[in-house]
Amino acid sequence: MPRSRDRSASITSEVAAEASAGDGVTISQSTLLAPDVLLCLGSPGEKLRSDSLHGSVISDGVPVGCSGYGFSWDSPTSGGDSCLMVLRLAAPLAAEARLGRLILTTDGRIVSDSEGSSDLTDLRSMMRRISPEDQPARQRILDFLVSAASKAGSVAVAQLSESLHAAREAIRERHVVSVISRDVPRALYVDSIMRAGHDSFYLRGWSWCESGSPQQVTAYSPEGARVDLVESMYRYPRPDIDAFYGRSSASGDDAGFIAYLQMPALSELLDGWILEMEDASGVIVEHAAPAVTDDPVAARDSILADISHEKSAATRSLLMDQVYPAISRIQTERRSAVRAEVVEQYGTPPASPDVSIIVPLYKRIDFLEQQLAQFVHDPEIARSDLIYVLDSPELGEALLQKAAWLYPLYRVPFRVAILSVNGGFAFANNAGAALARGRLLLLLNSDILPDRPGWLGTLREVHDHDPTIGAVAPKLLFEDGSLQHAGMFFQHDQRTRSWSNEHYFKGLHGSLPAANVARQVPAVTAACMLIDVERYRSMDGLRGIYVQGDYEDSDLCLRLYEQGLRSWYTPEAHLFHLEGQSYPSAQRQIAGRYNRLIHTELWKDVIPAVMAELDHPSPAAFSMPLSEARSAQATSRPLRLRQRPRVQSPVVRATRSRAPR
């Protein structure tokens, strides 16, 4: 019967064939891939019809439920059809278990009712029975094994992976190992491979083919899952490789490559990745990749540094096709693991708080004491639902201890939520928002200290005064009294073709008239932002695609803008923001560049409109008394005083009628 032999066919190619009850599968050998995953080899009889099987197997006289997948092929070596079944067992079996009768059904029909009684064999013996098959059949068998095992799952994933790896090694086709030499006209090398998710990876390496572009580059996971890269990989120049060979390849391809891999099955093992390359002349070489970098933070930082290899700022295909999917996946995997593991209440919670204050703590848990030492003077805080969210789980014990010490001293009620893993700024805020009891949500950084009471009430009044306000943020000052935040805008950089987030009047004196005008701005900071809690939740809060707390706030503000809601800056409230204490700056720079580019790609169609509508110079800016500003800072960063004739929106008019303080 016809059967596809195409290597590029779908990874799992279970057989659909005629079947009839009573003339079913005969099992010749069984082995355990894991204590709860049984692999059976036999003949399919009247063909195995479906990939989905259910039934039970008698083990040492006791029936054990099972379900799984089957696959059969025309086997010239056994002179007929053979089949494999991967069955997940409801209970684990011992290695010395004796198997009895196996009953399997599909779509309610019995496909197998084999009266057997046999010992389990070992995987190696079973694979020896398969190894004489031809290469395409063995490849399809491997495809089936990894796919079926991945779907079946196991309580012993590591053991299952080891078994799959052993099976792959037993029956895979072996090729010439790639050699790096000027005399060899082809070479393949993997510099590093990093985990992005359970089934996704990020690969960095190079290849060199004298005969032209490679026809195939295929990555095999240790468990045997495979994916072709030649179409999807990003190629970039590697002058070191070109210099080594003393010439570039005939095709003119860049030697270096970066590839985000979405594998068809989970991969657990760190060792055992193989890459294969078929060059233009049809010669295939293989190369064993180094161990997978499993640490998400190390992987993230390494991947982020690759942005510098982008060849075209117009397409940004490295960023958008390789880096962004990998980073997003790393962040998503984290989010799936983030939950508030411990929530501890200190003091009596306020009866019906209007505002929930969410303060993420990252590393610097000493800020808790500093904030409480200021909050203690503010009755509005005591009436609020104050929630500290610890995003450094390793400091959980220390924070709980600190909180237990500090509450009796300051008597400001608060909660501490400890996240199970470090999830980043967005997830920490969102986890806090999920616990919020208030009507309004105040996102507050831990390094913000109020100057005097009253600011929270002011923010609330401003927010509630106008239903078109989506988010409101106050004036924030550095420790020397200069401006840290008076609203944010977007600035286009021609060289990097990107929009960066900038702060109005940053570093100028806090009394600068232009900074003391309440107005709608393109965006406001999430360091201290008041927003309706239901609105925040309905928008799924801050987006976790950015790395290390940066562009989440403007992203939120732009999403509000799309809903017709305004980001409002109010100088009537002011606090101190001791910005920049939480991260080392080099790391932040790399993350910042990534965030800027992603933010640009996501919002490049909206930002110009926002800027055209909202980035107006405040009237007071024209008469700014420079003498009042810190003169050095004022001169080092010129004010953005662009005048452009255009129709004023009602919002702007309302703002301008306001006298600067």
Place this chain on the structure above:
Amino acid sequence: MRRRKVLYVLHNHPKTRPGGAEAYAFETYLAMRASPDWEPILVAKGGPPLQPIGRLHSGTQFGPASVDDPNQYFCYTDGYGYDWIYGTTTDKELYTKHFRGFLDAIRPDVVHFQHTQFLGYDLIREVRNTLPHAAILYTLHEFMPICHRQGQMVRTIANELCDEESPRRCHECFPDIDPQTFFMRKRFVQSHFALVDRFIAPSHFLLERYVEWGIPRDRILFEDYGRTAVARFASDHDRPRDRFGFFGQFNPYKGADVLLEAMKLLGLASEGLDGEGPVPHVWLHGANLDIQAGEFQTRFRELLESAGDNVTLVGTYRHADLARLMANVDWVVVPSIWWENSPLVIQEAFMHGRPVLCSDIGGMAEKVENGVNGLHFAVGDPEDLARTMARAAGSPGLWETLRAGIPQIYPMDQHVQRLTELYGHLLEGRDASVA
């Protein structure tokens, strides 16, 4: 009517290690015991680093400081971490458990802080929490709340005098501590200072500094240290007035090295004069050279060497011997290179009829009137000090004139009277505000 209770909180007991603030606070405590209306209780921080051993009994951080006096306690802080930047005990249990228990047992009407070093500024908050009706006072002895450099307001940069703190300037002095931390430090201290009913400044100079720093003027008042009168050692017979004394710690802030440099200059000058004219002699009384930085110790010893026979290093002295030691000299030199507050050594010199030569800054210049009861010289300037010493020793009649200008020392009984009036006044105000 029962005597009301005032609790004095000290960072150290003078019996453990001598120090000006400790000596004054302890004298005040002793004088207050005679009050018919007020019963004083004293609690001093005990244990390391100032005491070699810490608490003796498990289950309590407190212990008696005197066998005979049931009102003197140590509060041992061993086992608790102390944050030197913020001035706080990191384990708040010291406050919320142990000090709370102590305060509940004593129930003082007034808590008068003499110092919070080693204990923490947030101890003030614990007092307010546990004793909402108590009046809280805080005597400021130096600039510790303002300045991380041991409260001296002398910059780490070439020992420049500092007259303005800011996060940036403090970060300049301590590059390893970021300006944001200094910003938070100030606000942390002020958060707790907000609970103090009245600050006491023993000098006008210091009072103004703290007002500039942020203490509201209506919550701080000037009140000098009162001193218990002591008998003079009667030996003021006629003699050349060329004997100078230094009384104080041998550390970089007290300026003993400036005095030694001046003596070196005077020695060189006298060689040229071929033995003519008076050559002043200096007696150095003090301690703690051993705990100074090696660089300072080396310099001090070198200067001592080069000053030759005209300098006598007396070393540590007992307070009981002070009258005799003062009588041995004619002039007391106070060459501090920091601002000082209300130096006890000036009071002591005046008590014993010794005019003072002092640096022309801060609390020293305030307490000593130039040409009336002493002479000023340019701070940190050995040449000017040498000139001034030569003038003092070589001007017949000057010593007698300046000695006649020495004012009456503020007597302790008047000081205690003022304090008790203040306590009563503050309590009335608190009762009104809490009720």
